[in-house]
Amino acid sequence: MYGDFVAWQPHLRPGATVAFHNATVAGLTKEIETLVSLGALYFLEHLHKLLVFSFIGHRVPIATPRANGSATILVAPRERVAETGYTVRLEKIGYHMYYGGGGAYLYQPIPKCACTTIKTLLLQVEGLPVDDNVWRRHQKEYNGFPGTNHLTIQEQLDIFEGRSDTFKFVIVRNPYARLASAYCDKILLHPAAYLIRKIRKSAADQGTLLSDPITFEQFVSIVSCQRLEEMDPHCRPQYYEGRFGTVKYDFIGRVEAMPRDLVYALERIGAPELIIARANDRYNVAGSPLDLWETVSSEVRRLFLAAFGIDFDVLQYPRRLPRTHNPDYP
DSSP: OHHHHHHHGGGOOTTOEEEEETTTSHHHHHHHHHHHHTTSEEEEEEETTEEEEEEOSOOOOSSOOOTTSOOOOOOOSEEEOTTSOOEEEHHHHHHHSEEETTTTEEEOOOTTSSHHHHHHHHHHHTTOOOOSSHHHHHOHHHHOOOOSTTSOHHHHHHHHTTOSSOEEEEEEOOHHHHHHHHHIIIIIISOOHHHHHHHHHHHHHHTOOOOSSOOHHHHHHHHHHSOTTTSOTTTSOHHHHTTTTTOOOSEEEEGGGTTHHHHHHHHHTTOOHHHHTTTTOOOSOOOOOGGGGGGSOHHHHHHHHHHSHHHHHHTTOOSSOOSOOOTTOO
16 A cells, blocks of 8 residues: 555645545555655545545655654755656755754744744744844854754654654745735836846746836736746745645644734744734735735636646645735734
8 A cells, every 4th residue: 555655756746635435444444544644645535445635746655664663764965856857955954944942843834924923933932133234134154043954864754754762843824925025026016136037037038128117917827827946936846845745744823824823833842922913913014915916817827836836735725815914914
């Protein structure tokens, strides 16, 4: 059963339905439980003789883990996502993570998902300086927050795949609101020259002429046609920025449920009450006016849904445009 799944997983897209027939024998049930515990599957329903699951996207090791959790893991030291060709070395992934409390917790930032607020509070939790310059506050060379890159590849994999006591959390956001926030912040309110150059270069490669300033519809169209490696982290789908193919999270919070979800995460990592009380603080507010999407044609929206479908499927956001959002967290 485990081997059959390993053979099939290269052909599965995140969100795919996986069904096991007659999986009631004790040994087979144990193998399915292993796949669930490794973060590959989550249970949907028991239908007649079928056990039905959804594939989360987390690739399991080729070898079945031993009972004590010390399997010989046959994985490459990099994340590779299906047929996209997009790869990121684990050392780079680990560098950008926030590994605090002496290894008690791990936070994976996703741009435009309240990460300025969360990083600010975690810096305070660790007693690290909070730079008045928001840009420097985000940079590891300035904020000094450790990642996992100082650990061995196997030690990092043990953390990412749940073979340690580290509490791993991430905060996600409705894809519509997140891209609107990226546009408002980086194109309208605080024009980022580097990102505008990227968008214009991609537009030229795609044979598209852009206005000045770039409209939201143009922005959505160009970003939706970029290759993953071309995309800016503020725009790249959260599945990839959040390393969902690598990390088995203990908690996935939502911007739409802030500050409640942030309070929960802070309580889990043992943050002081004074810092938990600041969970409603707001930093780097850009907003994400969803009415921007009214300027986007149905054709461009289809491009967006195709490019960002993995976020809707894996993070379980509805594909219809939301009517409400939480404007307090950029």
